[in-house]
Amino acid sequence: MFYVSCSMQKQVIILFGQPGAGKGTQAEILSDKTGYYHFESSKVIEACFENENPEKVFEIEGNSYKVDDERKRWEAGLLNSPPFVVFLMAEKIKDLAEDGKSIIFSGSPRTVYEAEREIPLLKELYGKKNIHFIMLEITAETTIFRNSHRRICELIRHSILFSPETEKLTKCPLDGSDLVKRKGLDDLETIKKRIEIYKEQTYPVLEIIEKQGLKLQKVNGEQSVADVHKDVFKSLE
Numbered sequence: 510m511f512y513v514s515c516s517m518q519k520q521v522i523i524l525f526g527q528p529g530a531g532k533g534t535q536a537e538i539l540s541d542k543t544g545y546y547h548f549e550s551s552k553v554i555e556a557c558f559e560n561e562n563p564e565k566v567f568e569i570e571g572n573s574y575k576v577d578d579e580r581k582r583w584e585a586g587l588l589n590s591p592p593f594v595v596f597l598m599a600e601k602i603k604d605l606a607e608d609g610k611s612i613i614f615s616g617s618p619r620t621v622y623e624a625e626r627e628i629p630l631l632k633e634l635y636g637k638k639n640i641h642f643i644m645l646e647i648t649a650e651t652t653i654f655r656n657s658h659r660r661i662c663e664l665i666r667h668s669i670l671f672s673p674e675t676e677k678l679t680k681c682p683l684d685g686s687d688l689v690k691r692k693g694l695d696d697l698e699t700i701k702k703r704i705e706i707y708k709e710q711t712y713p714v715l716e717i718i719e720k721q722g723l724k725l726q727k728v729n730g731e732q733s734v735a736d737v738h739k740d741v742f743k744s745l746e
Contacts, residue, residue, distance in 0.1 A: 520611040521635050526645035527707045529655035530730045532615035533668055538738050539613050546610045550617035553597050569596050586699035588706055591622035606634040620710050624717040642723050643744055645730035649704050656700045660688040
């Protein structure tokens with residue numbers, strides 16, 4: 510099995526795809542099975558917004574990035590400033606590598622700028638052969654449906670899949686906290702904006718992956734969660 514045979518080496522799994530592709534869900538399943546750290550860029554960014562003074566300014570590469578300005582971009586469905594994101598990501602990646610943690614990414618890198626800086630760092634810390642890049646493919650229609658129906662639990666903030674079995678749930682079955690929609694992020698207009706941003710700013714990351722010599726595996730993300738997981742796991746073996 511992948512997580513047994515590779516247990517002696519630190520690994521990196523990068524799950525890629527447009528909003529609603531199932532990156533977070535598959536990362537959670539893989540994390541449970543392997544013990545790898547589920548690195549959610551959204552949570553790293555949200556933690557900054559929750560814990561830092563809104564007036565704090567990060568000085569990065571000669572430019573200034575105010576926390577409150579970045580929070581407003583986030584809430585509007587826009588991508589945060591790449592230098593701001595890379596700064597937060599790089600610090601967390603270095604900490605995890607130092608602790609000997611393998612990582613599963615869901616949602617990073619999101620721009621060419623991020624990819625050009627994060628991937629060389631990952632190659633340096635983990636080694637090229639230990640980086641696995643998997644793209645979950647879905648249509649724009651699926652993105653709109655999944656995101657418009659998505660809810661997260663208030664406590665851990667993991668997604669609850671929409672299905673006939675979960676449609677009427679009001680509490681998270683794992684921790685008992687309220688199920689809520691992500692305010693401002695999962696309304697129809699914001700979702701459409703995120704799809705366009707994905708096409709313009711995130712999809713070109715594939716070119717960087719190729720230039721960096723990383724192998725790309727593609728998985729049909731339109732399948733059931735179980736079948737997607739089987740194909741993801743198969744691509745890792």
